[in-house]
Amino acid sequence: MHFECNKMITDKKQHIIEHAMKLFAEKGFEATSIRDLAKAADVNIAMVNYYFGSKEKLIETILEQKASYMKDRIEELEANKTISEIDKVHVLIEDYVERLLSHPNFHKVLYKELMANNRQDLHEFLTQTLARNAKNFAAIIEKGIKQKVFNKVDAMLTVASIIGTINQVMLSKNMCNKLLEKPTEHEPYQDNVFRKRLANHLKQMMDSHLLIN
């Protein structure tokens, strides 16, 4: 079993990371104590500092590990010349809906940290990453405008509308259920009917917003 040593270390780190993400999402970073986390992950309270150095380093590790997960997809699409710009927008809408709604805990931690603006270095890294994604997305829309297949819209704010819509429904499961007239127990983010509905709304809205006529 010795050849699996590194893997097992990683597994344990990952084990802690996953419980941390869940707790940070539920209660917030500051409100989650290392003792809470140690109990939830069933490890000794010293292990977090042993593996990550500090509580701060832990959340930095989590966010840096995952924050750039949309990057490659967008850059690949932007370069693709066989797909029309409106289809690229559709693909990105489906991607964003799928990936954001699939990781609601990570989403919450990320946006809490974005709003927090403590930990200057981390905040700079996160805004940098998200801003670059948004700009690449906007570049696709601007290409469509230059090709005269899109209306002359505000590309940057159009991207903000797409991502902002998804973020809005992910703000609070409770509120989302209230808006959709669903019972409190309902899990909207894992509901494929809702995911389709959200993606369809965005595609429909972008079609009328972007396409000429």
Added chain:
Amino acid sequence: MHFECNKMITDKKQHIIEHAMKLFAEKGFEATSIRDLAKAADVNIAMVNYYFGSKEKLIETILEQKASYMKDRIEELEANKTISEIDKVHVLIEDYVERLLSHPNFHKVLYKELMANNRQDLHEFLTQTLARNAKNFAAIIEKGIKQKVFNKVDAMLTVASIIGTINQVMLSKNMCNKLLEKPTEHEPYQDNVFRKRLANHLKQMMDSHLLIN
């Protein structure tokens, strides 16, 4: 001066509330200590508990005091029969942009608390308040659909797009500046050019999204 006693008490409470909102917005509720707040507001550390009972009661007071500030405007508009539905949407867009961007600190505290989901009672109150506003807004859109002046859109998610767009740009001043290619010092929320740009984008998007043809 004795006849101003009640007013002065209220003034002092308000004095604390304003500094609290600033700090909670900047650093988050849990990360802001009563000692921080006392120093910022230049009062004794016992005064927060004296006036508000506890730190929790303080944030509850703050949010309950301000959370319903959009309610009356929407309900008044909804009942108005002299304004067309699309004009109502335009008015609400301008209102939301104006009011949300004018209170970025309150906005941050509110949305942090919405995402946090600690303090069950408060969370319930906030989701209730915001959901009712969103539903009233959606009712206006649904009226337009019934009158056959609007396309058959998803009214609830359309409202989410409007509010979500504004929230998106308010997530982080730093990121907002990055997206708009402005210097770090720029204050986008107080910039009237940006407010106009944001409102125009939303009105333009809603026109093409909602209006038939």
Added chain:
DNA sequence: AAAAAATAATTAAACGTTTGTTTAATTCAA
């Protein structure tokens, strides 16, 4: 109107907890 009593506001100090982190000893695997 002045003095006295009562209430409210304010303070510094201390309270008991809880926090993140470290230590030193121990267990485990190579």
Added chain:
DNA sequence: TTGAATTAAACAAACGTTTAATTATTTTTT
């Protein structure tokens, strides 16, 4: 036997809150 993993205990610091004493301000009484 060596080095990493794990543990329980202890650390100082910071937390929200309370206390008890003091100062201001109202109210009541004279």
